[in-house]
Amino acid sequence: MKVGYPRAVHYYDYFPFWAGFFRGLDLELITSPLTNRQVLEQGLKKASDETCLPIKLLVGHIQALSGMGVDALFLPRMVSVEEKTYLCPKLLGLPESVFASVPEGMGVLTLDFNMRQGKRRVIRTLEEFAEGLGKTGAEARQGFLLAQNWQEHYESRRHEGRSFGESMGEFDPRLAGEAGRTIRFDNPDRDESAAVLTVALVGHPYLTQDNYANLNLVAKLGERAHVRFIEEMEPQGIEQGLQGLHKSVFWSHARKIMGAGASYIGDEAVDGVIYLSCFGCGTDSMTQDMVARIARQQHKPYMVLTLDEHSGEAGLVTRLEAFLDMTERRVQRESNFSAHG
């Protein structure tokens, strides 16, 4: 049996977990191709008009799987992955919210993954899921151990500062060859001697790591700056960034973005922070402003970039260039100041 996993939404955070689990069950789990124009167009056509870009991309990836000979689609309902937090409401609505766009004849395998109910319940759910596929409870428990192991391994790789492509490539062979491909610009203005900046790109990994959806932002940024991501921030850093909030943030992603964003703002090695968001994101509508306030207080260059399905590259490049020019000039000025005492 061949099961398809769409390369969208929680793929970018939890794929190693599910890859490990399916390996434990001895089932083949294959991923859809990297996002491309066709995926996006299919997604726009088949998804509900009102949902967010990431869900539209998910629908596009589901269509892409249909031509790959998969017997079923695996789309878990990720309710909660850690204590006292939930994933965003649009992820809780899966898979039902996209049923209408699942190609005919393709089965959907799903389960509720809810850590708020405790590990024992999660294991029980996984056992039931495995039994439904003709596997044993022992295999499910084996799978769970492997899943946790792979997920931890992935996360520690990211904390070490290894790239997404390299770290995820260990579990997703399709990524291994694609990582680090960059785009080149014929720009006579590129000054090699320019100060090399460090810029934190905060936002949902399904935006920051999907190079098609974000219009190759990371490569463009990488031409002039070292890029840091929220996944590279260790849990202590995130906790530190969240201190001083009146109320805890209960969406996992928003919490991570908020904490990592605030920590990067306070980090002297980081010269500027870019928040990558997309139209229709409920949690970003709050966190992008909360992070903005912290950036303003601490006088850190900060910019929000908002993606949608008809984002022009020109607008993005203009903003990005201007932001980097601004940050570079500021860094140069600050270093001049200290030189003069």
Next chain:
Amino acid sequence: MLLGNEYYLGVDVGSVSTNLVLLDHEEQVAEALYLRTMGRPMQTIKEGLKQLRAKFPQARIIGVGTTGSARQLAATLLGADVVKNEITAHAVAASRVHPGVQTILEIGGQDSKIICLRDGVVVDFAMNTVCAAGTGSFLDQQAGRLGIPIEQFGPLAVEAQHPVRIAGRCSVFAESDMIHKQQLGHSLEDILAGLCQAMVRNYLNNVGKNKDIRGPVLFQGGVAANPGIRKAFEEELGQEIIIPEHFAVMGALGAAYLAEEKLVRAQGERGESRFRGLQVVDTEFQASSFECAGCANHCEVVEILQDKTILARWGDRCGKWSSGKGEQRSASEVNAR
């Protein structure tokens, strides 16, 4: 030191206007051209150069900077030394003509921006999102609807006694609100002034949101020609708004300054320009595009040709076309149209 016939050229190719500025040896504006792009940037650039050549037949262009949304296209055609985004170009121009400026309000044809500077350095900026409410084209359109030339829009608005309140959140709603006010019998002046206020409110709420607007405030871009908008800004911000002499071509001016900066500051002496010469005017350029069939992205690649030689290509995501200038493409790599 520049000679009398040596100039830096700054070119700003925007969606609505194409501006060219010649900077002379005393860093003064020798000529400023404001042309309508009319959707044909290549022809407009050539037209601008033609006008410059006619007026300054002896001119030697010793450095070129381009900016605006078609800055890459302009850079390819002209052989630019500097290609810069509009925000940096506007900020450079403003701080050169008015040192000490802390805020720049810029409203152009289809976009608007705010730039905050402190001690001559950009510290914050914002651009409008996809919505065109609160930009020049909206004013243009409404002036056309009311049958008054755009030049009279501002002077009439300043005459208003009791500006009416118009919803400015969205240009579609603003228009219906305006028609409603008209039908109730409000005077044209009051409606125009209301429109100016609505636009300024919209600008400050969207583009200027959370920005620390401190004086001196410069207002530039084509819309700065409208005294009604300037008055509305002054009332809303409670401070004087300065309109620089060359408000309409500040982007091009900034590009010219940047070209100068780049070439002069390089080694203390002047670097060689990449400018292709004023004879560019007589050269035939062709722009075409094709769809790459290399992968599922089907990138639309733009190709600029001069007498069948490829000058530049862009638009591809992987860089196989933009980096491989001059290579001929085979039919199999391209989708048939």
